[in-house]
Amino acid sequence: xxxxxxxxxxxxxxxxxxxxxxxxxRLRIRYPDNVRVIRIPCAGRVSVLHILKAxxxxxxxxxxxxxxxxxxxxxxxxxxxxxxxxxxKDLLKEVGINGQRVKMVNFxxxxxxxxxxxxxEMVEKIKEEK
Amino acid sequence: xxxxxxxxxCDCGGSLKNIDFPKIRGNLGKLEDIAFVEISHNLCLEEGxxxxxxxxxxxxxxxxxxxxxxxxLCEDKFMRLLEGLGLNSDLLSIANIREQCSWAHKGDVxxxxxxxxxxxxxxxxLLQGVERGEVPVNKEVLxxxxxxxGMKSSLELSRLGIRTTxxxxxxxxxxKLKELEGFYGLRTSPNEMFASMTRMIEEDKNxxxxxxxxxxxxxxxxxxxxxxxxxxxxxxxxxxxxxxxxTGYRTEILPQDFELKPGGxxxxxxxxxxxxxxxxxxxxxxxTIGFVVDFSDENSRLPTLSALKNxxxxxxxxxxxxxxFCKNLKVDSEGTEKLxxxxxxxxxxxxxxxxxxxxxxxxxxVTIEARDVLLGEEVTLLCDLLVAEEKALPPxxxxxxxxxxxxETDSQGFYQDENVHLYPVASGxxxxxxxxxxxGSLDLGRASTDIASAVGSVHELLSPGGAMVEVEKxxxxxxxxxxxxxxxxxxxxxxxxxxxxxxxRWVAKIYDLACDRCGICxxxxxxxxxxxxxxxxxxxxxxxxxx
Numbered sequence: 149x150x151x152x153x154x155x156x157x158x159x160x161x162x163x164x165x166x167x168x169x170x171x172x173x174r175l176r177i178r179y180p181d182n183v184r185v186i187r188i189p190c191a192g193r194v195s196v197l198h199i200l201k202a203x204x205x206x207x208x209x210x211x212x213x214x215x216x217x218x219x220x221x222x223x224x225x226x227x228x229x230x231x232x233x234x235x236x237k238d239l240l241k242e243v244g245i246n247g248q249r250v251k252m253v254n255f256x257x258x259x260x261x262x263x264x265x266x267x268x269e270m271v272e273k274i275k276e277e278k
Numbered sequence: 279x280x281x282x283x284x285x286x287x288c289d290c291g292g293s294l295k296n297i298d299f300p301k302i303r304g305n306l307g308k309l310e311d312i313a314f315v316e317i318s319h320n321l322c323l324e325e326g327x328x329x330x331x332x333x334x335x336x337x338x339x340x341x342x343x344x345x346x347x348x349x350x351l352c353e354d355k356f357m358r359l360l361e362g363l364g365l366n367s368d369l370l371s372i373a374n375i376r377e378q379c380s381w382a383h384k385g386d387v388x389x390x391x392x393x394x395x396x397x398x399x400x401x402x403x404l405l406q407g408v409e410r411g412e413v414p415v416n417k418e419v420l421x422x423x424x425x426x427x428g429m430k431s432s433l434e435l436s437r438l439g440i441r442t443t444x445x446x447x448x449x450x451x452x453x454k455l456k457e458l459e460g461f462y463g464l465r466t467s468p469n470e471m472f473a474s475m476t477r478m479i480e481e482d483k484n485x486x487x488x489x490x491x492x493x494x495x496x497x498x499x500x501x502x503x504x505x506x507x508x509x510x511x512x513x514x515x516x517x518x519x520x521x522x523x524x525t526g527y528r529t530e531i532l533p534q535d536f537e538l539k540p541g542g543x544x545x546x547x548x549x550x551x552x553x554x555x556x557x558x559x560x561x562x563x564x565x566t567i568g569f570v571v572d573f574s575d576e577n578s579r580l581p582t583l584s585a586l587k588n589x590x591x592x593x594x595x596x597x598x599x600x601x602x603f604c605k606n607l608k609v610d611s612e613g614t615e616k617l618x619x620x621x622x623x624x625x626x627x628x629x630x631x632x633x634x635x636x637x638x639x640x641x642x643x644v645t646i647e648a649r650d651v652l653l654g655e656e657v658t659l660l661c662d663l664l665v666a667e668e669k670a671l672p673p674x675x676x677x678x679x680x681x682x683x684x685x686e687t688d689s690q691g692f693y694q695d696e697n698v699h700l701y702p703v704a705s706g707x708x709x710x711x712x713x714x715x716x717x718g719s720l721d722l723g724r725a726s727t728d729i730a731s732a733v734g735s736v737h738e739l740l741s742p743g744g745a746m747v748e749v750e751k752x753x754x755x756x757x758x759x760x761x762x763x764x765x766x767x768x769x770x771x772x773x774x775x776x777x778x779x780x781x782x783r784w785v786a787k788i789y790d791l792a793c794d795r796c797g798i799c800x801x802x803x804x805x806x807x808x809x810x811x812x813x814x815x816x817x818x819x820x821x822x823x824x825x
Contacts, residue, residue, distance in 0.1 A: 155825045157825065162350070170348045170378065171377075172382060173376065173378055174377060174381065178383060178384060181379075184397065185378055187349065188797070189813060190798065192798035192801060193796065193813055201819050205823060207822070222771070223686065223770035225796055228801070228802070232801070
C-alpha cells in the first residue's frame with residue numbers, strides 16, 4: 149500500500165456535499181489538493197466495499213458526505229451511509245488501520261466552509277499518524 | 279464493440295490558467311482507446327457545442343469524456359446534445375476541473391486535473407447505454423379529502439381534462455369551510471364558497487365523489503395505484519395514476535397548558551364562531567372578550583390568524599371590548615400584519631406577557647393575571663368570555679394512513695413539511711402528493727399555492743412524455759436475486775416489489791417510474807444482484823482505481 153501520495157477519497161452526495169464542494173470552488177475557499185471527489189447520487193449508494201477498496205487502492209482517508217439528517221432527498225440514505233461507515237470503521241480497526249481515517253459528514257448544499265474544514269481536518273489527522 | 283473515447287477539455291474562456299492543457303493532451307492522447315483530445319475555450323456556447331457535435335460524428339466515438347465545469351451546471355446540456363446526435367446520453371462522463379480543481383487551489387494543479395480526468399475516463403470505459411421508454415400511466419387521479427384543498431384540486435385537474443375521484447370521510451363535502459366565520463381579505467364568505475364549489479363539483483362530469491368513505495388499502499406504484507375504497511359495508515377497488523392527499527387538520531384546545539376547564543366561560547374559537555353566526559340567540563351580550571394566543575405552540579400562525587379575524591368579527595357584531603393576550607404575535611403569513619394593524623385601529627387591546635397568564639374562571643367571569651412586559655406591572659383583567667388558544671393538529675387517521683402508504687410524518691405529525699428536497703408538495707413516494715392542512719399549510723393562501731403546485735406536477739406526469747424513463751437503469755438481476763426482501767425493505771420510494779418468474783421463483787423487480795435512482799438498494803443487496811448503471815460498483819471502483 150502506498151501512503152506517500154496521501155490521497156483522500158470523498159464520496160459526495162450530488163444533492164448536497166457535491167454542491168458544497170462546487171460552492172467552495174466558486175468562493176475560492178482553499179483546501180488541500182489531495183482530495184478526490186467521487187460524485188454519487190446519494191450517500192446511501194456507498195457500500196462498505198467502496199470504502200475498503202479505496203483504502204486498498206492506497207487512499208489515506210475516506211470521507212462519506214451526505215445530506216443533513218432528516219433532509220435526505222432519499223429519506224434514509226444518509227442514515228444508512230452512517231451505519232455503513234461505522235461498520236467499515238470496525239473492520240479497519242481489525243486490520244490495524246485507524247478507524248478515524250473514515251468519517252461520515254452531513255452537509256447542506258451551501259456549506260462550502262465546512263467542506264474545506266473537513267478536508268483540512270482529515271489531512272491533519274493523517275499527518276499526525278505518520 | 280471496442281471502446282473509442284473522445285475527450286474534450288474546456289479551459290473556460292482561457293480562465294483556468296493554473297492548468298496546463300497541452301500537457302494534459304500530450305499525456306492522455308497516448309492512451310490507446312482515446313480517439314482524440316480536443317481543447318476548447320467554451321464548450322457551453324453555441325460554437326463549442328457545434329465543435330463537439332462535428333468532432334463526435336467525424337470520429338465516430340462511442341464514449342465521451344468532457345473535462346469542464348461542474349456536472350451540476352453542464353451535465354443536462356451535454357446529455358441533450360448527445361441525444362440530439364443520436365448517441366445515448368448515458369455514455370457521457372464529466373470531469374469537474376473548474377470548481378473542484380482550478381478554482382479551489384492556488385498554484386499549478388495540472389496533476390490533480392489529470393487525475394480527475396483519468397477518473398472520468400476510467401468510468402467512461404465501463405459505461406453502458408440505457409434506453410429510454412415511456413411507462414403506461416393510468417390517467418385518473420384520486421383525491422383523498424373533500425375540504426377546500428381537495429375540492430379545489432379536483433376542480434383544477436378537471437379544467438385540465440383529468441378525471442378525479444374524491445373520497446371524503448364525512449357525509450358531505452366542505453370540511454373546515456363549513457365551520458369558518460369569514461376569510462380575511464376575501465369578500466366571498468366561506469358558506470358562499472362552499473356552495474359554489476359543491477355546485478361546480480356536482481355539475482362536473484370529470485369528478486366522481488364518494489362521501490362517508492375512506493381509503494382502505496393502497497397498493498401498486500405511481501402510474502398504477504390499486505386503491506380499495508371502503509364506503510360503509512361496501513368495498514370497491516379502482517386504479518389511479520396519482521394520488522393527492524388533502525386530508526386537512528383539526529384544532530384542539532389544550533387545557534393542560536393553562537389548567538383550563540373549557541366550557542362555560544372559557545370557549546374555543548369554534549364555539550365563538552357559532553355565537554357570532556347567530557348573535558341574536560345569546561342570552562346576554564358579553565361586555566369583554568379575551569383571546570389567548572401563542573403560549574403553548576411555536577407554530578401558531580393559524581390560531582393567531584383566526585384570533586385576529588374573530589376579534590374583528592366580535593367588534594363588528596357584538597361591539598364588545600376585546601383583549602388579546604399573547605407572548606409574540608406571529609404575523610408572517612400573508613396579510614396578518616395588516617390584519618393586526620386593523621385590529622389595533624379598531625380598538626382591540628394587545629397585552630404582551632412573558633409568562634403564561636394565570637387564569638381563574640369563577641362566578642360567571644374569567645380572571646386573568648399576569649405581568650405585562652411593556653407596563654412592567656402585574657395586570658388583572660376580568661372577562662365575560664375567554665377564547666382559549668387552539669393548536670392545529672393532524673387529523674385523526676393520519677398515522678394509519680401514513681403507515682399504509684409507508685410515508686413518514688414530521689415532528690408535528692403532519693406530512694412532509696420538513697424535507698427540503700421534497701419541497702413543497704411531493705412525497706418520498708412518486709405520484710403521491712400532499713396539499714393544504716395535512717402538510718401544515720393552514721391558511722388559504724398557502725393551501726392554494728400547494729394545490730397549484732401539486733396539480734402542475736400531476737398534469738406533467740399524466741401528459742405525453744411525462745412518464746418517460748431510463749429503462750432498467752437500476753435493475754435486479756433475476757439470476758442472482760435470492761428474494762431476500764432486503765431491497766424492498768430499504769427502498770425509500772417503495773419502488774421495488776417481488777414478482778413471480780416461474781412456478782417456484784420470485785425475484786425483486788424495480789419499477790422504473792417509481793424509482794428515484796438513489797442506489798441504496800444497490801449498496802445493500804447481499805447478492806450484489808442490483809446494478810445501477812452509471813454508478814455501479816465497477817464504475818465507482820474504476821474511479822477509485824485512478825488515484
